[in-house]
Amino acid sequence: MSEHRLYARERPPAEILIQGAHVLDPRTTIDEPTDIVIREGKIAELGAPGSLPQPPDGELIDATGKHAFPAFFDPHVHLRTPGQEYKEDLESATSAAAAGGFCGVIAMPNTDPVLDQAAILGSLIEAAKRQARVPVGVLASITRGLNGEELTEMAELRDAGALGFTDDGKPVVSAGMLRKALQYQRLCGGVVALHEEDPALSADGVMHEGAVSARLGMAGIPSISESTMIARDGALAYYEDARVNFQHLSCVESVAALQAAKELGAKVSAEATPHHLTLTDDLVRTLDSRFKMNPPLRGRRDRKALVDGIRSGLIDCIATDHAPHASHEKEVPFEQAAMGTTGLETSFSAVYTELVMSGELDLAILVERMSAGAGLYDLPTPLIAVDEPANLCLVDLEAAWEVGAGGYVSRSSNCCFHGRSLHSRVVLTIAGGAVVFRERMLTEAGALSAT
Amino acid sequence: MNANGGRIGRHLISIDDLDRAGIERILDRAESFAEVSGREIKKVPALRGRTVVNLFYEASTRTSSSFELAAKRLSADVVSIRSAGSSVDKGESLKDTVQTLSAYDPAAIVIRSPHAGAAQLVAGWTEASVVNAGDGKHEHPTQALLDVFTLRRRLGSLDGANIWIVGDVLHSRVARSNILAFTRMGAIVTVAGPPTLIPRDIEALGCDSSATLDRLEAADVVYVLRMQQERMRESFVPSLREYAARYQINPARLSRRQLLMHPGPVNRGVELSAEAIDSPQAMIGEQVKAGVAVRMAVLYELLVGSPILAAVA
Numbered sequence: 117m118s119e120h121r122l123y124a125r126e127r128p129p130a131e132i133l134i135q136g137a138h139v140l141d142p143r144t145t146i147d148e149p150t151d152i153v154i155r156e157g158k159i160a161e162l163g164a165p166g167s168l169p170q171p172p173d174g175e176l177i178d179a180t181g182k183h184a185f186p187a188f189f190d191p192h193v194h195l196r197t198p199g200q201e202y203k204e205d206l207e208s209a210t211s212a213a214a215a216g217g218f219c220g221v222i223a224m225p226n227t228d229p230v231l232d233q234a235a236i237l238g239s240l241i242e243a244a245k246r247q248a249r250v251p252v253g254v255l256a257s258i259t260r261g262l263n264g265e266e267l268t269e270m271a272e273l274r275d276a277g278a279l280g281f282t283d284d285g286k287p288v289v290s291a292g293m294l295r296k297a298l299q300y301q302r303l304c305g306g307v308v309a310l311h312e313e314d315p316a317l318s319a320d321g322v323m324h325e326g327a328v329s330a331r332l333g334m335a336g337i338p339s340i341s342e343s344t345m346i347a348r349d350g351a352l353a354y355y356e357d358a359r360v361n362f363q364h365l366s367c368v369e370s371v372a373a374l375q376a377a378k379e380l381g382a383k384v385s386a387e388a389t390p391h392h393l394t395l396t397d398d399l400v401r402t403l404d405s406r407f408k409m410n411p412p413l414r415g416r417r418d419r420k421a422l423v424d425g426i427r428s429g430l431i432d433c434i435a436t437d438h439a440p441h442a443s444h445e446k447e448v449p450f451e452q453a454a455m456g457t458t459g460l461e462t463s464f465s466a467v468y469t470e471l472v473m474s475g476e477l478d479l480a481i482l483v484e485r486m487s488a489g490a491g492l493y494d495l496p497t498p499l500i501a502v503d504e505p506a507n508l509c510l511v512d513l514e515a516a517w518e519v520g521a522g523g524y525v526s527r528s529s530n531c532c533f534h535g536r537s538l539h540s541r542v543v544l545t546i547a548g549g550a551v552v553f554r555e556r557m558l559t560e561a562g563a564l565s566a567t
Numbered sequence: 568m569n570a571n572g573g574r575i576g577r578h579l580i581s582i583d584d585l586d587r588a589g590i591e592r593i594l595d596r597a598e599s600f601a602e603v604s605g606r607e608i609k610k611v612p613a614l615r616g617r618t619v620v621n622l623f624y625e626a627s628t629r630t631s632s633s634f635e636l637a638a639k640r641l642s643a644d645v646v647s648i649r650s651a652g653s654s655v656d657k658g659e660s661l662k663d664t665v666q667t668l669s670a671y672d673p674a675a676i677v678i679r680s681p682h683a684g685a686a687q688l689v690a691g692w693t694e695a696s697v698v699n700a701g702d703g704k705h706e707h708p709t710q711a712l713l714d715v716f717t718l719r720r721r722l723g724s725l726d727g728a729n730i731w732i733v734g735d736v737l738h739s740r741v742a743r744s745n746i747l748a749f750t751r752m753g754a755i756v757t758v759a760g761p762p763t764l765i766p767r768d769i770e771a772l773g774c775d776s777s778a779t780l781d782r783l784e785a786a787d788v789v790y791v792l793r794m795q796q797e798r799m800r801e802s803f804v805p806s807l808r809e810y811a812a813r814y815q816i817n818p819a820r821l822s823r824r825q826l827l828m829h830p831g832p833v834n835r836g837v838e839l840s841a842e843a844i845d846s847p848q849a850m851i852g853e854q855v856k857a858g859v860a861v862r863m864a865v866l867y868e869l870l871v872g873s874p875i876l877a878a879v880a
Contacts, residue, residue: 330767450684451683
């Protein structure tokens with residue numbers, strides 16, 4: 117097992133001088149033009165622009181006008197491997213992650229078969245070591261086959277490399293079952309991540325319950341189907357002194373329930389997705405199935421509460437819930453369409469365009485929340501500091517692009533930002549000390565050509 | 568003939584596709600086709616040589632037959648496909664079915680589907696004009712148009728009319744299209760029914776809502792929705808008996824000056840008492856009769872009476 121339970125194909129360590137980038141790392145409080153020397157995959161030196169030498173046999177990248185951020189980390193990705201490779205596979209998903217500036221992702225276990233046995237988990241990890249472009253961590257399921265009825269062999273799954281456990285895609289409906297998992301966590305460790313939804317309330321809903329569902333005549337998923345479960349499980353986590361991560365919060369009531377659990381002293385954390393932070397259910401009026409996901413896009417108050425939560429840190433991190441689906445699963449009437457949107461390639465740009473450029477969120481906070489997911493799973497947080505492994509991305513904040521116009525790196529095109537004009541673009545990603553993504557404009561000669 | 572404007576697009580997916588003038592243009596056109604329906608030879612050559620495909624993914628008697636008659640009375644060639652026994656039954660996707668049918672170069676595709684948004688999807692896959700004959704619980708615009716047509720004939724105008732829509736609004740596409748169409752024509756709409764069957768935030772559509780019929784006497788028109796048996800099984804209401812006790816429209820609740828409408832088929836003794844159905848205030852038969860003329864008008868306006876041609880005429 118790797119020291120940090122992250123697995124990727126080995127790549128040659130980078131030897132680079134990045135010159136002239138504006139480095140912004142809120143954790144190390146750098147916020148100025150700084151040159152970065154990367155040697156043997158590590159950040160070897162940081163210095164004033166023009167003060168550092170190019171490594172011998174190393175590359176020079178002129179990053180004038182670009183920003184360098186700690187690379188992003190996504191704790192919530194559906195790799196669709198094993199079993200649903202027609203939607204996505206390890207290579208395509210981690211290439212999409214690299215293009216989005218990520219230096220690590222955590223895979224969800226709702227695959228086919230479900231990651232509920234050490235052998236299945238182990239074979240995915242072996243595949244990641246051969247194919248993954250960026251390091252991949254894996255969550256095993258809490259219950260066998262996601263059936264909500266029997267615990268998996270959690271201790272053995274931990275030994276096999278699981279970072280934690282989740283039945284994501286489904287809630288753990290029984291409080292008794294979840295309580296046992298949280299008790300068992302004391303033996304095996306690992307974070308328990310929860311998709312919160314009371315199926316008795318969400319029933320056959322396909323979108324947020326509100327004025328738009330009333331207009332469209334589609335069954336609603338009420339916000340309380342999520343928030344009542346967060347309240348319940350916050351109480352369970354506190355009672356059992358367990359570590360719980362609430363996945364993809366979507367509504368104002370959930371933010372309140374999270375706050376109550378944190379104030380009580382429960383060891384809980386939470387994610388919000390770029391789409392819930394930037395879009396609302398008003399878009400479902402288009403009947404475009406790209407806007408169908410679970411939890412659903414909600415109202416304006418909900419979106420604002422999530423942004424407030426991200427800003428204050430109550431919500432710990434941004435996670436995409438990258439959920440690829442083949443076109444035939446989406447080119448059907450909205451109610452029949454599969455739930456989910458891709459997100460790896462648009463995560464930073466979408467939030468930057470919709471929240472930072474509009475003044476709703478500070479750039480530094482966005483940069484911090486984009487990588488905060490690593491720490492929630494006891495993984496090292498990417499830092500731009502000397503002697504740290506090189507995990508950073510170069511971003512052109514001035515670049516504008518239309519989502520999907522040049523195709524997608526992901527195998528699937530069900531992106532809720534499709535067709536939207538976004539600002540800012542990742543041009544280089546270094547993950548685990550190796551260059552994993554380089555925009556075409558970033559030429560082999562080592563200079564950024566004019567765009 | 569009112570030919571001066573009105574917004575009518577290439578398709579009729581939603582009442583939102585029409586402004587008030589557009590609705591009035593269709594209704595005026597329907598008046599002239601109603602006259603055709605009174606003739607011995609009930610046919611005009613407006614769509615001769617053109618093809619209308621009726622694609623019905625849901626059981627329907629009155630809507631499918633009235634669309635079929637409407638197209639035939641306009642002299643169109645009509646192909647009617649029902650999901651049972653067709654390739655739809657063999658698992659063909661909606662997209663593939665529509666693309667296959669589009670190869671016949673139809674002028675219009677009329678679609679009924681159990682899923683919201685199906686008609687809009689079809690419009691993206693074909694060159695034909697698409698008419699929504701009911702998509703899930705979303706909309707049923709031609710039903711709303713024929714209801715407005717029927718009411719306008721009786722009232723002259725809907726301006727200021729107080730219309731109550733009573734019953735299972737949650738599961739009713741008719742309710743949604745009618746709220747939009749009635750309010751667009753100047754009526755004041757209230758929806759009433761068990762709170763479990765009134766969608767949250769329905770007021771955003773521009774109507775009022777009520778959990779009781781206490782203020783029903785204010786209504787000029789009482790529009791009653793069909794109450795389906797399965798709603799009892801799903802616990803939306805505890806029993807038919809309790810539903811009828813609180814919401815059935817019967818002579819005790821209906822005053823003589825009020826008009827009564829229902830989209831059919833009626834559950835006699837549930838949402839309506841037999842006396843109410845057979846009362847002179849009931850316009851249920853007129854609604855059915857209006858269906859053919861209004862659907863002729865819709866097909867005509869979409870396929871022949873394009874805004875440019877209308878302006879020239």
